[in-house]
Amino acid sequence: MTRTSAPGVRVKDLTVVYKTPAGELPALGGVSLSLAPGTITGIVGESGSGKSTLALSLLNAVQPPGRIKEGTVEIDGLGNVVELTGEELRRVRGRQVGYVFQAAQNSLNPLKTVGKQLLDLGRSHDFDDLPALLKDARALLGRMGLDGGRVLDSYQHELSGGMRQRVGIMFALVLNAHLVVLDEPTTALDMITQAAILKIVRDVHHERGLTTLIITHDMGVAAEVTDSLAVMYGGRVVEHGPTTEVLGAPRHPYTKGLIRAIPRLSGDIDEARALPGRPPTLGTIPKQGCVFRERCPLRIAVCDTVDPEPVTRDARTVACHAVGRLATPVVPKEYV
Amino acid sequence: MITASGITKTYKQRGNMLGARAVPALRGVDFAIEKGGAVTFIGESGCGKTTLGRIVAGLESYDGGDIVIDGTPMSSLKPRHREPFFRRIQLIHQDPYSALNPTRTIHQTLAAPLALRAKQTGRGKAWMEERARELLALVGIDPGYVLPRYPHQLSGGMRQRVVIARALTVDPEVLVADESVSMIDVSLRLGVLALLKDLRERLNVSVLFITHDIATARYIGGDGELYVIYRGQVVESGPTEQVISGPVHPYTQSLLSAIPVLHGVERPGPERVVPTEALNEAHPDTGCLFARRCPFRTDRCEAALPALVSDGAQAHACYHPQRRNVIPVEAA
Amino acid sequence: MTVTSPVAPAPISLRRNFWRGVGRVLRRKPSRMVGVAIVVLFVFMGIFGPLLYPNPLPRDDNALYASPSWAHPFGTDFEGTDVLALVVTGTRYVLLAGLATAVITVAVGTLIGLLAGFHRGRWDSVLMRLTDLQLTIPGLPLLLVLSTVWKFTSPIEMGVVLGLLGWGGIARAVRSQSLSLRERGFIEAAKGLGLPTRHIVLRELLPPMAPYIAMNMLIAVTGAIYAQVGLFFLGVLPFDANNWGVMLNLSVFGGGALSSTAALPYLLAPLLAILLLTLGIVLVVDAMDEIFNPRLREE
Numbered sequence: 001m002t003r004t005s006a007p008g009v010r011v012k013d014l015t016v017v018y019k020t021p022a023g024e025l026p027a028l029g030g031v032s033l034s035l036a037p038g039t040i041t042g043i044v045g046e047s048g049s050g051k052s053t054l055a056l057s058l059l060n061a062v063q064p065p066g067r068i069k070e071g072t073v074e075i076d077g078l079g080n081v082v083e084l085t086g087e088e089l090r091r092v093r094g095r096q097v098g099y100v101f102q103a104a105q106n107s108l109n110p111l112k113t114v115g116k117q118l119l120d121l122g123r124s125h126d127f128d129d130l131p132a133l134l135k136d137a138r139a140l141l142g143r144m145g146l147d148g149g150r151v152l153d154s155y156q157h158e159l160s161g162g163m164r165q166r167v168g169i170m171f172a173l174v175l176n177a178h179l180v181v182l183d184e185p186t187t188a189l190d191m192i193t194q195a196a197i198l199k200i201v202r203d204v205h206h207e208r209g210l211t212t213l214i215i216t217h218d219m220g221v222a223a224e225v226t227d228s229l230a231v232m233y234g235g236r237v238v239e240h241g242p243t244t245e246v247l248g249a250p251r252h253p254y255t256k257g258l259i260r261a262i263p264r265l266s267g268d269i270d271e272a273r274a275l276p277g278r279p280p281t282l283g284t285i286p287k288q289g290c291v292f293r294e295r296c297p298l299r300i301a302v303c304d305t306v307d308p309e310p311v312t313r314d315a316r317t318v319a320c321h322a323v324g325r326l327a328t329p330v331v332p333k334e335y336v
Numbered sequence: 337m338i339t340a341s342g343i344t345k346t347y348k349q350r351g352n353m354l355g356a357r358a359v360p361a362l363r364g365v366d367f368a369i370e371k372g373g374a375v376t377f378i379g380e381s382g383c384g385k386t387t388l389g390r391i392v393a394g395l396e397s398y399d400g401g402d403i404v405i406d407g408t409p410m411s412s413l414k415p416r417h418r419e420p421f422f423r424r425i426q427l428i429h430q431d432p433y434s435a436l437n438p439t440r441t442i443h444q445t446l447a448a449p450l451a452l453r454a455k456q457t458g459r460g461k462a463w464m465e466e467r468a469r470e471l472l473a474l475v476g477i478d479p480g481y482v483l484p485r486y487p488h489q490l491s492g493g494m495r496q497r498v499v500i501a502r503a504l505t506v507d508p509e510v511l512v513a514d515e516s517v518s519m520i521d522v523s524l525r526l527g528v529l530a531l532l533k534d535l536r537e538r539l540n541v542s543v544l545f546i547t548h549d550i551a552t553a554r555y556i557g558g559d560g561e562l563y564v565i566y567r568g569q570v571v572e573s574g575p576t577e578q579v580i581s582g583p584v585h586p587y588t589q590s591l592l593s594a595i596p597v598l599h600g601v602e603r604p605g606p607e608r609v610v611p612t613e614a615l616n617e618a619h620p621d622t623g624c625l626f627a628r629r630c631p632f633r634t635d636r637c638e639a640a641l642p643a644l645v646s647d648g649a650q651a652h653a654c655y656h657p658q659r660r661n662v663i664p665v666e667a668a
Numbered sequence: 669m670t671v672t673s674p675v676a677p678a679p680i681s682l683r684r685n686f687w688r689g690v691g692r693v694l695r696r697k698p699s700r701m702v703g704v705a706i707v708v709l710f711v712f713m714g715i716f717g718p719l720l721y722p723n724p725l726p727r728d729d730n731a732l733y734a735s736p737s738w739a740h741p742f743g744t745d746f747e748g749t750d751v752l753a754l755v756v757t758g759t760r761y762v763l764l765a766g767l768a769t770a771v772i773t774v775a776v777g778t779l780i781g782l783l784a785g786f787h788r789g790r791w792d793s794v795l796m797r798l799t800d801l802q803l804t805i806p807g808l809p810l811l812l813v814l815s816t817v818w819k820f821t822s823p824i825e826m827g828v829v830l831g832l833l834g835w836g837g838i839a840r841a842v843r844s845q846s847l848s849l850r851e852r853g854f855i856e857a858a859k860g861l862g863l864p865t866r867h868i869v870l871r872e873l874l875p876p877m878a879p880y881i882a883m884n885m886l887i888a889v890t891g892a893i894y895a896q897v898g899l900f901f902l903g904v905l906p907f908d909a910n911n912w913g914v915m916l917n918l919s920v921f922g923g924g925a926l927s928s929t930a931a932l933p934y935l936l937a938p939l940l941a942i943l944l945l946t947l948g949i950v951l952v953v954d955a956m957d958e959i960f961n962p963r964l965r966e967e
């Protein structure tokens with residue numbers, strides 16, 4: 001039943017709500033997103049954009065007080081994971097979908113060696129051949145530049161941040177999952193360690209033939225490794241397309257503003273501009289109209305009342321009234 | 337206006353029965369900040385840059401060397417007489433969430449240091465209220481909105497601005513900004529950086545900027561000095577833009593090579609330096625501190641520690657300095 | 669004076685907001701309102717109870733160990749005195765002693781914990797050894813010995829002694845809290861701004877710890893209630909007809925409440941009072957964290 005090839009993922013009209021004293025508030029407001037088999041997709045967004053909620057939905061692992069209200073998540077070979085429950089769901093997690101949690105550096109059990117935790121994982125998934133599992137783990141760790149034997153005998157505190165991150169990736173891959181979700185894989189790591197981890201992610205992705213999803217707040221991280229890039233804001237995917245195109249010729253005003261707000265090593269640094277306003281939180285996402293309008297330089301009357309539909313043109317999807325109206329595509333490099 | 341020379345600091349790690357292990361955090365760091373100037377320290381975590389910031393802000397002691405503030409060497413003063421000097425140097429913490437007392441409103445937070453200031457200068461309550469509003473307006477937030485609120489009711493960016501306003505209550509001459517934007521939402525970061533830049537120009541305060549993100553250093557202190565610090569030693573220094581565009585130390589080059597390239601906007605630099613190993617504090621410190629990780633090391637590197645030598649405006653601590661083009665170039 | 673500062677009223681409205689917030693927190697869970705109601709009831713009994721009944725309480729020689737009735741909801745005792753009246757009038761002693769205990773434990777414990785945690789070093793070592801010493805004193809035997817020479821006629825005396833025997837826990841809790849808080853940015857910032865130590869300790873360090881202190885205080889009160897009732901129950905303290913502990917003692921050893929049903933109401937009434945009061949306090953403790961944390965209070 002385990003797939004040996006990269007699955008595709010299709011998220012459709014996904015709405016996830018969180019129960020609060022102020023009623024049920026949508027963290028995801030009807031998100032549609034496809035991950036092509038064998039690609040690395042990045043989801044970039046600020047806190048409160050719904051990116052982590054979206055990632056959890058792929059595992060149908062949204063925790064109460066949140067719940068998936070409507071929509072489907074189709075994963076090749078698994079069907080609609082929103083409908084899976086209990087034991088079925090548990091088997092899917094780890095075996096089919098590997099997940100590297102945010103702050104994976106701190107998600108190891110401090111009282112057990114890495115090897116012991118690996119055996120626990122194998123047993124909980126009814127692996128008969130545990131020595132083979134250990135062998136795979138050693139090979140994976142070795143592939144990531146670590147001494148596998150030593151790491152498996154280590155406790156969490158004996159490993160550095162970068163090493164723990166690699167252990168997290170090993171856990172996500174060792175059961176042979178072909179869909180891997182990495183939530184903020186390099187937060188709290190140094191630049192040099194981050195570069196090393198990103199290289200590993202890319203190399204392992206190609207070698208094992210995976211479909212990879214990377215959730216990050218850092219445009220640079222996404223730019224470095226992803227093939228395709230989705231930008232989220234206020235529980236919506238506002239722009240999605242091939243990474244170099246989205247970065248090189250952003251169409252949505254939020255994407256443009258975000259890219260312009262990143263200080264870079266190349267070019268004229270004084271052209272960096274801050275984005276006015278601040279991102280919405282769960283409680284302040286507008287009930288109707290475009291979620292970005294408060295900060296938008298292109299705001300027009302219709303933005304106040306109608307939530308823009310995502311429109312796809314030449315492999316790029318943008319949800320913006322102002323951009324949709326332009327007859328010709330936006331001139332590339334307008335942000336410079 | 338502030339000169340630090342040969343600052344050393346060693347932490348004693350609690351060891352076994354045979355004695356404590358000494359961990360050098362700073363191994364003799366020199367630098368100077370002009371009035372209104374900008375100095376940036378970059379390096380990986382654990383390189384000593386945070387310790388340095390805390391020492392400069394008077395929050396931590398140092399073992400050797402001296403800090404001279406406005407011509408007065410701190411070593412010549414008793415600790416309690418140093419305080420008025422160090423008060424002119426205010427630290428902006430990395431984490432705006434723990435830097436504000438959660439049980440006190442912004443009004444209360446600003447009132448305490450302002451009351452102290454009012455007492456020193458013989459001014460009254462009305463001045464305090466006015467000054468609180470003035471400072472909040474200066475850092476770009478609406479006083480009426482912020483003053484009666486608790487920290488948890490503000491966004492990360494606003495909190496960091498409040499933290500900056502609080503530091504400004506004592507009219508500091510230097511702001512030490514330690515990773516001050518790393519915990520703020522991406523779209524708000526540049527706003528806070530622009531504020532620090534703006535304060536340099538408007539109030540003529542100096543900024544000691546401590547970061548691992550060289551691009552932000554370029555934004556705030558592009559006209560200032562950059563110090564690259566590695567395991568407690570400055571390995572390269574010079575004018576910020578010059579060091580970024582023409583690094584000669586392999587460590588600086590590794591740092592710059594590691595910065596993600598915004599594909600589509602820029603192309604990777606023609607050269608790329610990747611360390612051969614991960615950072616390990618246990619590496620011997622007899623020779624060059626970076627030798628074990630350096631792709632260009634020779635026997636000489638492992639024999640003796642290279643000193644920081646000046647080469648015009650730029651200084652480096654390397655036996656084999658070699659300019660390499662590692663930073664991304666703008667896509668045409 | 670025509671110029672009024674626009675921000676000046678802030679502190680006043682803050683205080684009002686605090687109490688409004690407390691009200692909101694308490695209303696959030698019905699159990700908290702029940703707790704408050706119970707505590708208020710006992711405080712009312714403590715203050716006004718003795719005024720409701722004649723002193724001394726009337727006896728009725730014809731109704732010794734009477735069964736519960738409308739006139740005597742919890743029956744009567746061995747002298748024919750109404751048990752409910754005894755419980756009500758006995759509340760004051762229990763509460764006053766509990767309150768005194770709370771004040772002493774909190775004052776001593778917080779002061780020592782703060783000094784030790786904030787100054788660290790030699791202060792810390794000395795104060796913590798003192799705390800250890802306090803914690804190792806066996807409370808009950810010491811009280812038994814003390815009671816042979818001291819009669820504890822005043823509830824305040826009782827409370828002070830219990831307080832001096834019970835501050836160690838709070839001191840330790842406050843110390844560990846101070847140790848973790850002093851590393852926080854806002855304490856460092858206060859130091860860096862040159863604010864006086866008094867301000868830092870009282871205004872910056874203490875308020876975030878308020879929920880812990882309040883919780884420890886309320887728990888200390890329940891402990892103190894058990895301790896004093898226990899002492900009187902053991903009979904080591906002088907006879908006082910309306911003391912809950914003495915009532916328990918007399919009902920068990922005098923009335924044989926454990927073997928016959930006649931004195932059962934006499935046993936149950938003080939027991940019920942103790943349980944109810946403890947329950948009230950425990951239910952209120954649940955709200956402390958939210959009351960003193962502005963974030964939880966407001967939302």
